[in-house]
Amino acid sequence: MSINLINSKVRQCGFFEPHEFCRVKTTNSKIVSSVCWSYVQNKNILKLKCKTDLEIFCTRCLMLVKNRFHIHRTYKIFKTTHEANNYSINCEDGYEIISVEECPTILMLIEDEILFEFLQIINHAGCNLPDNKYLKDQSSQEPDSKNIINNPFAKLKEKFRK
Numbered sequence: 761m762s763i764n765l766i767n768s769k770v771r772q773c774g775f776f777e778p779h780e781f782c783r784v785k786t787t788n789s790k791i792v793s794s795v796c797w798s799y800v801q802n803k804n805i806l807k808l809k810c811k812t813d814l815e816i817f818c819t820r821c822l823m824l825v826k827n828r829f830h831i832h833r834t835y836k837i838f839k840t841t842h843e844a845n846n847y848s849i850n851c852e853d854g855y856e857i858i859s860v861e862e863c864p865t866i867l868m869l870i871e872d873e874i875l876f877e878f879l880q881i882i883n884h885a886g887c888n889l890p891d892n893k894y895l896k897d898q899s900s901q902e903p904d905s906k907n908i909i910n911n912p913f914a915k916l917k918e919k920f921r922k
């Protein structure tokens with residue numbers, strides 16, 4: 761499913777299974793359902809849609825959090841990386857830029873988006889470090905206190921030791 765420059769309009773759709781995403785497998789997060797995608801390519805413009813379900817590893821509470829994922833992206837395709845870089849430096853038109861030289865595939869584009877999603881800080885119900893409430897109470901009572909522990913990693917370490 762590699763992406764090339766074409767002279768006409770092409771439409772395709774299909775599914776990828778979670779195990780096909782090799783880079784995702786090296787993270788703590790997961791893809792939990794088939795990835796449904798479709799694209800329309802008109803010459804050098806590619807419109808890609810995809811949706812799936814993710815379980816994103818929350819770096820605050822270390823839980824896997826279920827999250828719906830869908831994207832709708834438009835890519836501009838260039839022959840060489842040089843051309844692609846030149847274009848992205850000079851233009852801010854909201855297109856994602858790809859170059860044929862780097863042999864992109866639909867799977868790679870989707871995987872890039874999913875990996876990027878994993879890096880976002882997620883807000884979810886029940887996300888609490890054990891002493892969160894205590895810290896909040898203390899800071900509201902003594903706003904000038906210099907003893908407030910606000911290093912989340914110190915708290916994480918404590919959690920691992922248990």
Ligand SMILES: [Zn+2]
Nearest residue numbers: 818820821887
């Ligand atoms: Zn959390």
